[in-house]
Amino acid sequence: MKNNLESIYDNLVSKDAILSVVGLGYVGLPIALEFARRLRVIGFDIREDRIEMMKQQKDPSRELPPDDFRGCDIMFTSDPEDLRKANFHIVGVPTPIDQHNLPDLKPLMSASKTVGKALKKGDYVVFESTVYPGCTEEDCIPILEQESGLKAGKDFKVGFSPERINPGDRVNTLTSITKVVAGNDNTALDNIAKTYEVIIEAGVHRAPSIKVAEAAKIIENTQRDVNIALMNELSIIFNRMGINTYDVLRAAGTKWNFLRFYPGLVGGHCIGVDPYYLVYKAKEFRYHPQVINSGRFVNDSMGFYAAKQLVKKLIAASKNVLHTKVLVMGMTFKENVSDIRNSRVSDLISELRSYGVKVVVVDPYADNAEVEEEYGFSLSEETGSGYDAVVVAVSHEPYLKLTEDDFTGMLRDGEKGILVDIKGIYRNKINRLDYWSF
Numbered sequence: 001m002k003n004n005l006e007s008i009y010d011n012l013v014s015k016d017a018i019l020s021v022v023g024l025g026y027v028g029l030p031i032a033l034e035f036a037r038r039l040r041v042i043g044f045d046i047r048e049d050r051i052e053m054m055k056q057q058k059d060p061s062r063e064l065p066p067d068d069f070r071g072c073d074i075m076f077t078s079d080p081e082d083l084r085k086a087n088f089h090i091v092g093v094p095t096p097i098d099q100h101n102l103p104d105l106k107p108l109m110s111a112s113k114t115v116g117k118a119l120k121k122g123d124y125v126v127f128e129s130t131v132y133p134g135c136t137e138e139d140c141i142p143i144l145e146q147e148s149g150l151k152a153g154k155d156f157k158v159g160f161s162p163e164r165i166n167p168g169d170r171v172n173t174l175t176s177i178t179k180v181v182a183g184n185d186n187t188a189l190d191n192i193a194k195t196y197e198v199i200i201e202a203g204v205h206r207a208p209s210i211k212v213a214e215a216a217k218i219i220e221n222t223q224r225d226v227n228i229a230l231m232n233e234l235s236i237i238f239n240r241m242g243i244n245t246y247d248v249l250r251a252a253g254t255k256w257n258f259l260r261f262y263p264g265l266v267g268g269h270c271i272g273v274d275p276y277y278l279v280y281k282a283k284e285f286r287y288h289p290q291v292i293n294s295g296r297f298v299n300d301s302m303g304f305y306a307a308k309q310l311v312k313k314l315i316a317a318s319k320n321v322l323h324t325k326v327l328v329m330g331m332t333f334k335e336n337v338s339d340i341r342n343s344r345v346s347d348l349i350s351e352l353r354s355y356g357v358k359v360v361v362v363d364p365y366a367d368n369a370e371v372e373e374e375y376g377f378s379l380s381e382e383t384g385s386g387y388d389a390v391v392v393a394v395s396h397e398p399y400l401k402l403t404e405d406d407f408t409g410m411l412r413d414g415e416k417g418i419l420v421d422i423k424g425i426y427r428n429k430i431n432r433l434d435y436w437s438f
């Protein structure tokens with residue numbers, strides 16, 4: 001086997017070297033399996049229960065079918081000792097925020113420790129977790145060096161390649177999205193780029209530095225967050241004016257350079273989280289971001305805002321709010337996925353409950369045990385009937401075909417009942433019900 005620092009790509013392709021993926025969630029597992037169709041791979045995760053499922057060709061995140069595991073040269077393990085056999089480590093562990101919206105780097109620091117302990121001369125480490133610019137070099141490399149007793153650049157190489165997959169998206173997939181790659185020197189960049197080119201059909205973009213690649217990822221989501229916030233703010237204004245926001249957006253969208261963004265609840269672990277990483281780092285440079293924070297404020301308020309609009313409608317319909325029952329359809333953070341973490345539908349539900357409204361929640365994709373653990377309430381299996389209002393909070397596919405008659409059947413007051421359509425799915429299709437959307 002040739003010296004890894006110069007020739008890791010050749011050694012991986014000839015299967016003399018092994019690639020490991022540390023953290024096998026939404027991001028890590030698809031990457032591990034894609035590489036495992038061409039290279040030798042070790043898939044490592046601290047969760048033994050998840051590893052056991054993957055050994056049985058089951059994706060714990062319920063994104064990939066068993067077919068995706070076929071023909072893969074991969075060993076799943078939760079034993080950190082196994083990582084010593086690998087030479088090119090990809091880290092894809094979570095980078096959440098804490099209850100004060102500050103970066104929680106514990107999983108990343110812990111994964112860096114694990115990889116650092118397994119590191120040998122000639123190895124590569126590439127981080128894929130979304131972080132603020134500077135995190136890889138200032139926070140992760142010192143841990144790798146300390147745990148391994150080796151020197152970054154001289155003994156091992158480091159890179160960063162942000163992940164851009166979009167859960168539930170069957171069109172823009174891992175291999176069809178251009179991958180940004182960066183390395184701590186030219187040798188690293190060249191080898192990391194060639195390694196990703198093995199699986200990424202869309203090709204790779206070689207960023208000039210690790211910080212640039214980190215910043216690129218964080219602004220992709222920050223840009224979306226701020227633009228959605230603008231749409232949300234517009235929808236609050238137009239609601240007061242009695243104008244339908246979607247009608248306005250359709251009219252404005254006929255101009256060639258009008259950007260297509262829509263109002264909605266911004267949840268999940270990317271768009272609603274990543275801007276806080278940039279805000280945190282900006283403050284270190286004595287800059288207090290105004291636009292980014294304002295966007296976060298608006299988007300984080302929308303669940304509460306929607307609940308208040310509904311309560312006003314219930315009162316306007318002469319109902320005693322304490323005796324009302326509302327059905328919320330959809331609990332996941334976005335359509336057609338099972339992930340309920342950081343779903344802002346929970347704000348809507350808790351706000352309704354704070355007024356004394358009885359809330360029943362259904363979701364065809366969410367797992368009841370996960371909802372109980374995360375939010376402390378259970379999903380209902382049956383949609384049922386006799387509701388004072390129905391809120392369609394997530395545009396899951398089965399909900400798209402519901403008609404006005406379906407909702408009328410669920411509502412206590414039939415055609416006089418209230419329908420809240422958070423995503424605007426039924427706009428222009430509801431004629432009799434008391435209808436409201438962002």
Ligand SMILES: NC(=O)c1ccc[n+]([C@@H]2O[C@H](COP(=O)([O-])OP(=O)(O)OC[C@H]3O[C@@H](n4cnc5c(N)ncnc54)[C@H](O)[C@@H]3O)[C@@H](O)[C@H]2O)c1
Binds near residue numbers: 044092093095111
């Ligand atoms: N989910 C997405 O669509 C998406 C898209 C782009 C980028 N990202 C970013 O990718 C990163 C990973 O996100 P995810 O959604 O895959 O997370 P996830 O929660 O789905 O998966 C993370 C996995 O890492 C494991 N893990 C946690 N700590 C570990 C450790 N110390 N060592 C080994 N394994 C550990 C967990 O058990 C879990 O299986 C985050 O930085 C996220 O912001 C996610």
